[in-house]
Amino acid sequence: MKIFRTAEELNNVLQDHRSNGDRIGFVPTMGALHSGHASLIEEAKSKCDRVVCSIFVNPTQFNDPGDLEKYPRRPEQDISVLEAHECDFLFYPSVEDVYPEGMDYRLDFELGYLDETMEGKFRPGHFQGVAQVVYQLLSIVEPTHLFMGMKDFQQLAVVDKMIRDMELPVKLIPCDTVREPDGLAMSSRNLRLSREMRASASVLYETLQMVKIWVLKFNPEQVTQMAIEKIRQKGLKPEYFELVDPQTLLPIHKVHPPMVVVACVAAYADEVRLIDNMVIKA
Ligand code: PAF
Numbered sequence: 001m002k003i004f005r006t007a008e009e010l011n012n013v014l015q016d017h018r019s020n021g022d023r024i025g026f027v028p029t030m031g032a033l034h035s036g037h038a039s040l041i042e043e044a045k046s047k048c049d050r051v052v053c054s055i056f057v058n059p060t061q062f063n064d065p066g067d068l069e070k071y072p073r074r075p076e077q078d079i080s081v082l083e084a085h086e087c088d089f090l091f092y093p094s095v096e097d098v099y100p101e102g103m104d105y106r107l108d109f110e111l112g113y114l115d116e117t118m119e120g121k122f123r124p125g126h127f128q129g130v131a132q133v134v135y136q137l138l139s140i141v142e143p144t145h146l147f148m149g150m151k152d153f154q155q156l157a158v159v160d161k162m163i164r165d166m167e168l169p170v171k172l173i174p175c176d177t178v179r180e181p182d183g184l185a186m187s188s189r190n191l192r193l194s195r196e197m198r199a200s201a202s203v204l205y206e207t208l209q210m211v212k213i214w215v216l217k218f219n220p221e222q223v224t225q226m227a228i229e230k231i232r233q234k235g236l237k238p239e240y241f242e243l244v245d246p247q248t249l250l251p252i253h254k255v256h257p258p259m260v261v262v263a264c265v266a267a268y269a270d271e272v273r274l275i276d277n278m279v280i281k282a
Pocket of ligand 1: 028029030056058061130133134152155
């Protein structure tokens, strides 16, 4: 795997692949790579001729400076993961390379309701930061395909809108959430869970599984109450639980087959904030 620290170096190599008409798959990450990221690399390899992964802990998407500081950084381990999965290129830029001084990268994306609900409500500015960095990275890498995980369902909706609004020539490929054997969605944040909280955290998945059954018997308000109660009983502190439309993310007030709804949840396990979701075909 070739590692590039600057956009210029990366572009010198990618230029040849672009002129050959190669399909270039891109997997943007913030490092602390786990099996979820590895599955994105594998998915990209199966659909593209060359795969670029980026590792960049983007400061503009952290609304809590403490969270940015505590974000796990372990480059050597990450490089080993990427090499084991035969990723072709790693782009590992500095902040200055992604946001060059003097350049007007501070675009205000029209995110509308996608930025006002759920994560947007509790993490003001987060999705502007995500849209901004993904836009910057796509401008540098110019991939044909972009691979992102469904675990961050709202992030996918935001990136999808940004790509359509900016008319970027890239195909967004949503990839399934990879889970631990007990159902906990893989996340870099799981590394920060205490042993006790790690054991309790699977309640998020267990709850989402129950929700699949509950939506057929109870109304969304009742389902929300039951889900929140179940999560609390395991010692986690739910921040929100919502049943939403997969496209608009607007709340669903009545579920009737053959509707598709997404159950989204965020909860604190001590100080670690976890999110998860499940697409439910009623
Ligand atoms: O999901 C992530 O890891 C980040 O939000 C992303 C998409 C790499 C942007 O920094």
